[in-house]
Amino acid sequence: MALVNHRFQLTSRPVGLVKRSDFTYSEAPVADPAEGEVTVKVRYLSLDPAMRGWMNEGKSYVPPVGLGETMRALGIGEVIASKDAKFQVGDFVTGLFGVQEYATLPVKGLQKVDPKAAHLPVYLSVLGMTGLTAYFGLLDVGQAKAGDTVVVSGAAGATGMVVGQIAKIKGCRAVGIAGGAEKCDYLVKELGFDAAIDYKNQDVKAGLKVHAPDGINVYFDNVGGDILDAALSRLARNARVVVCGAISQYNSSEGMKGPANYLSLLVNRARMEGFVVFDYAARYGEAGRELAGWVAAGKLKSREQIVKGLDTFPESLLKLFRGENTGKLVLEV
Amino acid sequence: MALVNHRFQLTSRPVGLVKRSDFTYSEAPVADPAEGEVTVKVRYLSLDPAMRGWMNEGKSYVPPVGLGETMRALGIGEVIASKDAKFQVGDFVTGLFGVQEYATLPVKGLQKVDPKAAHLPVYLSVLGMTGLTAYFGLLDVGQAKAGDTVVVSGAAGATGMVVGQIAKIKGCRAVGIAGGAEKCDYLVKELGFDAAIDYKNQDVKAGLKVHAPDGINVYFDNVGGDILDAALSRLARNARVVVCGAISQYNSSEGMKGPANYLSLLVNRARMEGFVVFDYAARYGEAGRELAGWVAAGKLKSREQIVKGLDTFPESLLKLFRGENTGKLVLEV
Incomplete structure (x- = not known):
């Protein structure tokens, strides 16, 4: 050649x-x-x-x-x-x-x-690692069930938008946190999220109080930092915090900021758990078919x-x- | 009267x-x-x-x-x-x-x-809330199993000393973190811990590298702060971090210090979970009998x-x- x-x-x-x-x-x-x-x-x-x-x-x-x-x-x-x-x-x-x-x-x-x-x-995207990450993170690590309030950060990002949509498919209330009115509108109007909080222009804690009035059952975190702390302050009893990433921290040259509100895990008997999608390789087929089915049925949009x-x-x-x-x-x- | x-x-x-x-x-x-x-x-x-x-x-x-x-x-x-x-x-x-x-x-x-x-x-102490806290925290939340390396902070404190002893009873390796040579000697010589790290005079991270060479399977945290961070940096795959308390932080007037190394939960597919012993009230009887049996058998010392x-x-x-x-x-x- x-x-x-x-x-x-x-x-x-x-x-x-x-x-x-x-x-x-x-x-x-x-x-x-x-x-x-x-x-x-x-x-x-x-x-x-x-x-x-x-x-x-x-x-x-x-x-x-x-x-x-x-x-x-x-x-x-x-x-x-x-x-x-x-x-x-x-x-x-x-x-x-x-x-x-x-x-x-x-x-x-x-x-x-x-x-x-x-x-x-x-x-x-939806039919690749991104979709699988959202799927296993939300359903296996986060154990999201119908009726749960699911909050996801980085909600207009690749993984976040899938997390919120799967939450809706599973009968949860889906609340996204994203930066800017345009992204927030997109989440609610196009993807069917129940609510979105614009962290650039709104107080996240106050927004969570309004949109997760009974507390957060599953918090899927893509960002870390202050938004993680805000979410920790609003956990429901027995909540699950899924640690998928911490994009706000990856470029810090001063070291990571840890979640100061982590004792909310104690108060609320909650857990925070990390995962790596590769561990679920044996189940990619099963999950991939389910994701493809949702895409085909128009329930899961890709962007x-x-x-x-x-x-x-x-x-x-x-x-x-x-x-x-x-x-x-x-x-x- | x-x-x-x-x-x-x-x-x-x-x-x-x-x-x-x-x-x-x-x-x-x-x-x-x-x-x-x-x-x-x-x-x-x-x-x-x-x-x-x-x-x-x-x-x-x-x-x-x-x-x-x-x-x-x-x-x-x-x-x-x-x-x-x-x-x-x-x-x-x-x-x-x-x-x-x-x-x-x-x-x-x-x-x-x-x-x-x-x-x-x-x-x-051992036959009261303290013993029950150690019992449910280590065995239910921490899911400690024979062969696990269990590390406990505040190890010479009321709960910590029970945690380490139950870990030994269950066939785990028990490593305590405590302040001062006297406490550390007590843990190893009197209570049968496998090792103890004196956080006042030793580097905790280095000590964990020596005494938990294959990583920590269960970390039972009573203290928070820098010691929690050190433990997070040495987690084994699928580790469980039990959040029982954070005594190093309770008196801080500058707000809590969050665990900067929490992304170790992601890297190691680990979880950090809080609990409150009152939730286990229905099982106090069962646990109390087991604790009393260990005390009677001389396996669990009280101080x-x-x-x-x-x-x-x-x-x-x-x-x-x-x-x-x-x-x-x-x-x-």
Whole structure:
């Protein structure tokens, strides 16, 4: 193959917000697949808050991206060369392709998807890890049941909007916390949330008092910081706090802010629990079918915000931390 | 009756550490019991970190002590007058008598105890709420199982020393965190803890690395603050953090310090859960029999530190917050 690949290698560990200078943008010939490998032309990359954590040194739920390595990213693309009988040229697949145009990699972990059944970016969103994260986080970790009041932060983000919609499907009251009137309107008017609190222009604690008058049964947290503290102050007895992320804290260079109101867990006999969606791999099939069914029935809406051009990666990623996205942020390569 | 009662009424809400001037020490005739009431001569009062929380205004798991009310306290005493057929003069009972010499109160909530089966203060300690708190917190909330590494803070305090001993009885590895070499020696040499970390003279994180090399499965927290953060940094996969108290934070006038390392819950798929022992009232009998059996078998040791004189109450209570007690702090009236 005479194809040329462009990629972003992580070459220094960011301090605070990611900068273009933390990466090296380089070009190299596309490698041919070895036995058991395929080469994928990457079409879309998933931009996720978790990527910021992967850039830090130290133990986490996955190893950090090594210096000099291609920045890790989930993506969707088309097989253009295959040395594995299970994958044919022309197949569309999702996998950890990295921030690059072409990925030559072993087939383990690749999932085939049907490009006719849904727009490709949806497989990175509601029908991908994002949807699965919302599903297992809300239903397994959060144990949401009909009648519960479910509050989700980062509610207009990729995971948050799915959490609120699944809550509604399951007969819960869904309250979203998001930044700006436009996002809040979208949650209530388009996605059917019962209420939304605009943390940029409203007092979150006061909003929770109004919209979760009997307390919060499940709080699904994507943001950490002051919003987590506000939610803790309004827990119902036996509440479940699902720790999915803490986007407000990932870029702090002063260290994390812990939830000062955590003794609300004691007062309310509540629990706060973290999870990693990978642990549910054995049940992806079951959950994926349920999510796809809801999408097909019009009960679960997907929304992707597409940004274009691999070379915009560092700046595009920052949109997440500036709250500039509504729905799933996807990079079209 | 011509008896005179002395009591401590809470007359102002303490800021920071409790002061004598937050109370009014007053005297009044002892009231005669009405129908369904008894009068108890209080012999011992339980001094508990939770008392500090009861003095604060605002919603908690019990209402605050009202200004002008007798300061709330658990105690043990002897019935000296009875207008209830279930209780006879000469019976020994535990109950919420308050910080006073005589309590005239309805019999609901009183428990008879056998003064011959154990030294009276033990009914406020291992055979009382303290033992029950350790029992349900470790076994129900913490789900401690044989082979687990259990770490407990405030380990030489009333609840902590029971937690570590029950952990050993159940086949766990027990590691205590306490202040000072003497307390640490006591935990290991007298109570059979596997290890103890002296937070006043040792680095807790480094100590946990040595003594919980495979991580912490159950962390039973009585203290909050930096020690909670250190423990969070050493959790094993699927760990349980039991939030029993936060004695390091109760007297803070700058607000609580939240656990900055709480995202360890996510990385380790762990949970942090609060509880209130009163919720387990239906199972007190079962647990009490098991605790008494362990005491009788010599597997569970009790230790009380007795301070004398009702009038020393404000200063005696401070011993808890200064870490001056080993075992259960009890006020002999």
